[in-house]
Amino acid sequence: MSVTSLIDTALDRSVVLGYGWPGLIVRRALPGWPDGPERMDGKVVLVTGAGSGVGLAAAIGFARLGASVRVLGRSRERAEEAAALTREQAGDDVDVRPVACDVSSLAALRDFTTRFLEQEDRLDVLVNNAGVMPDERQYSADGVELTFATHVLAPWVLIEELTPLLTRAAPSVVINVTSGGQYGQQLPAGDPESEDTSYNPKRFYARTKRAQVVLTEQWAERLREQGVHVHSMHPGWADTKGVRNWMPVFRAVTRPIIRTPAQGADTIVWLGSAHEATDSDGLFWHDRRPRPTTYTIGADDDPEEVRAELWEYVESVAHGERSA
Template sequence: MDGKVCLITGASGGIGLEAAKALAGMGATVVLVGRDATRTEAAVSAVRAAAPQAKVEWLKADLASLQSVRELAATFKARYPRLDVLLNNAGLILDRREVTADGLEATLATNHFAPFLLTHLLLDVLKASAPSRIVNVSSDAHYAARLDFEDLQSERGYIGFRVYGTSKLANILFTRALAKRLKGTGVTVNALHPGTVRTGFGHNTKGFFRHIVKLGAPFMISAEKGARTSIYLASSPEVESVSGEYFYKCRPRKPSSVARNDDFAERLWQVSEQLTGVKA
């Protein structure tokens, strides 16, 4: 990874931080994205401690805000002439419905619309840096998810884990549709399930899911193990030409039938373009 530049969202802790440590240790320049200065600066220090020779920087962004995503892309491109790996890792789950300043349901805004927009804004530099890679962290939670285009913002009923699953389903559909559009460009895109990981994820909730996370913690894998598939997809020569797939434990995995529905993927793409302001 010498000479390569990696941008990682949600890198102030958990699997994002572990991926940053590993990629920095391989020689990559790593740019961490976080919304909390104290936590993200601590993450930068942790990366430097793990890889003393690492080139590491952090950029502030709130992925629940489309304007913040646009500013992140602009700042990155102003500072870096290339991008070899975009790791869309940031994730959110809420037990109560919240709406962003853009009028979007917050979980879907953070988990899907933010990486959709960020990826589009960075596609030019990714293509110019080819061969390059996009890695989207999804989840097996998508297997139980449904995609209701008549209520995409969950206004008729809100169940936190179901909405989270829908956002992870959207990650795979986005990956599938983007892979088709990137054929012949030298840019690949893949999605993954990291496993059930013991991190701070879900601790911001106050309801039932928070208790499930606490009870299940002893049976969850470490963030280091959870980051392995992200690291593999970002760096391994074995998947240099693989695109449009879903991985678990560094191996391809068959996603749900809904996640393989190309009509859904295209419809979601069109809706996402409209809601994020991306031009077709």
């Protein structure tokens, strides 16, 4: 193993330094830091959860590269605010368009994807970034646990419904934004929505992020032959509105090293344009390098039957074949 790899791995395993801004700064200075991102003129990018934080930073980054960006917000007002903020940071001449959808609702997702398919000719990059962390157990309009509906079900539906546009733009990229917290959780066997687990916001958040990583690998296998490359990534510890609202103590403790949203979004924007993303499939990225999905210290890998159960469950709920 090279000195560069040793340093990079040490940062990753340290968590504190690797997930904070020091890790990114050190990695950028090491030999072999990947080039890019490259210009994206003529390409169409859709970013969910683009109203603030990492999602907004990603939208700004893509717009600066010349991409035509669709910023998705929960409401039309939120989406228009996100578009205005993106133009403010990326320049008035960029092509940024607001699109609205409550991604926790299957009906809203179907309405949105129907309209999107009619309005767009292609989709080069889909970034599934929308996230929630409610203080109490909540359910979507479809009766699905809200964290699961937002982090697991919504990306699955968006990928399935928008595959025709992704295929038309092939090679195209799907980026599922997850969390390093997924290392501490396994998929709950026989209980995909964790109904048998006492609600804990951080545990449910991390567990659904684990599910995102697993579904990323499954989608990558299914879409590879169509030229659609599906990856997941985690941004490290970024100073976002969600962290400030949902994890104030964590934010206070990590404040000296917490990343800016733009630093957290760096790998998203890079993956959207890098050949590394279309030369591979189903990887879990952090700071422009693929990472293991499990560590010796942390949760074990998920049994194949539990992984299959997750896919079957999400597919059945998405298609209305099972009551949540």
